[in-house]
Amino acid sequence: MPLAYMSGFGNSFETETLPGALPVGRNSPQKVGYGLYAEQLSGTPFTAPRAANQRSWLYRIRPGVRHMSRFRKVDPGLVRTAPDREEAELALGQLRWAPVPVPEDPLTFRTGLRTVTTAGDAATQIGMAAHLLFVTRSMENEYFSNADGELLVVAQNGSLRFRTEFGVIEIAPGEICVIPRGVIFKVEIPAGPARAYVCENYGGGFTLPERGPIGANCLANPRDFLTPVAAYEDKEESGELYMKWGGELWCCEVRQSPLDVVAWHGNYAPYKYDLRRYSPVGPILFDHADPSIFTVLTAPSETPGTANVDFVIFPERWMVAENTFRPPWYHRNIMSEFMGLIYGVYDAKPGGFKPGGMSLHNMMLPHGPDTEAFEKASNEELKPVKQEGTMAFMFETRYPQRVTRWAARLPQLEETYADCWAGLKKHFAPGRREPR
Numbered sequence: 001m002p003l004a005y006m007s008g009f010g011n012s013f014e015t016e017t018l019p020g021a022l023p024v025g026r027n028s029p030q031k032v033g034y035g036l037y038a039e040q041l042s043g044t045p046f047t048a049p050r051a052a053n054q055r056s057w058l059y060r061i062r063p064g065v066r067h068m069s070r071f072r073k074v075d076p077g078l079v080r081t082a083p084d085r086e087e088a089e090l091a092l093g094q095l096r097w098a099p100v101p102v103p104e105d106p107l108t109f110r111t112g113l114r115t116v117t118t119a120g121d122a123a124t125q126i127g128m129a130a131h132l133l134f135v136t137r138s139m140e141n142e143y144f145s146n147a148d149g150e151l152l153v154v155a156q157n158g159s160l161r162f163r164t165e166f167g168v169i170e171i172a173p174g175e176i177c178v179i180p181r182g183v184i185f186k187v188e189i190p191a192g193p194a195r196a197y198v199c200e201n202y203g204g205g206f207t208l209p210e211r212g213p214i215g216a217n218c219l220a221n222p223r224d225f226l227t228p229v230a231a232y233e234d235k236e237e238s239g240e241l242y243m244k245w246g247g248e249l250w251c252c253e254v255r256q257s258p259l260d261v262v263a264w265h266g267n268y269a270p271y272k273y274d275l276r277r278y279s280p281v282g283p284i285l286f287d288h289a290d291p292s293i294f295t296v297l298t299a300p301s302e303t304p305g306t307a308n309v310d311f312v313i314f315p316e317r318w319m320v321a322e323n324t325f326r327p328p329w330y331h332r333n334i335m336s337e338f339m340g341l342i343y344g345v346y347d348a349k350p351g352g353f354k355p356g357g358m359s360l361h362n363m364m365l366p367h368g369p370d371t372e373a374f375e376k377a378s379n380e381e382l383k384p385v386k387q388e389g390t391m392a393f394m395f396e397t398r399y400p401q402r403v404t405r406w407a408a409r410l411p412q413l414e415e416t417y418a419d420c421w422a423g424l425k426k427h428f429a430p431g432r433r434e435p436r
């Protein structure tokens, strides 16, 4: 049966699996219908301004206190949290990794999550981490929750099904989902092994960017964001609930499924989005716009216009600009750019950047098109060209990103990456002037 979702970004949703399970006109009646417990989950402080305030009311078989009590600390595997004090063994420079294959070992969402970079400080709710995720086994009586940040999951290969307290979300390559901080879930693989990129946002939640003069439409449209309808498990089997909290991994035994929410209402809930629904806006006469024009979601910091993390994509689009060097320009950026390629070809690196691969262009490190892309873009006939079948993305943060020991030691790290610019020759000729 296809999964059911409700459309809209940050709406006040309501959904119930049994008729009348949601109290009417109040949150906390003396007795909730069907013998359910009422519980509030606050994603922002109680006192957050109305426009930013996020909370949901969950009507569940048992309250959270019956699922989570004393935790014990367990091995975090390859998950790291900022500030990551493990030695950075890498010399400063532009970095790129070839795709890391999905290992053969049995890996669940918990054991298959591997941190690549960390930035900021999770304890102060600043910054982010970029992870790779490999899943070869579904979680059964195992559940996960992240108190350190929200998780933006970018499917790259294979599908992932998230059974959450709020309902079930499935994503395939080209789609993303966001699991808010504190939400309990488990991950299944409906059709074999899966690989994904994950951005863990330690700061305030992702929201839609302002459109300014673009107006009321295009870019990511709110109606294309989908939140699951309620779904619950009434399962009295023991298992483990893992919680990432304070940069450590904790575990407690559960005697029943904590995914026992029969009905809920509110605006703090997981959601998914198909990146192909994004309507890109760009230069239609000349020049190359800043990539912020392709922001799907932004997690602001306290400084206006300075994101804690922006999630930016490079989707299919027409390139039409006249007398323009069409790929990204060479640049240095105060923000740090982590990129991945979901499918297709990325125009700045047509040969070297492979689907499933990743690159890191850290704060103020110069980067831009490789030699091949420069030569082509400087000499091609500037007809309208469609960049087809491509989807790259960037996690762009105001904080420098530190590479983890795991990522620094990966054999896929390309030692000679910077050679992709080695062929950029000196063309300077004081006697020659291009027409303006």
Ligand SMILES: O=C(O)Cc1cc(O)ccc1O
Pocket: 289, 290, 291, 327, 328, 329, 331, 337, 348, 361, 367, 368, 394
């Ligand atoms: O560096 C990159 O490849 C990402 C990027 C793309 C673009 O079109 C403009 C700026 C930018 O950082």
Ligand SMILES: [Fe+2]
Pocket: 328, 331, 333, 337, 361, 367
């Ligand atoms: Fe860049």
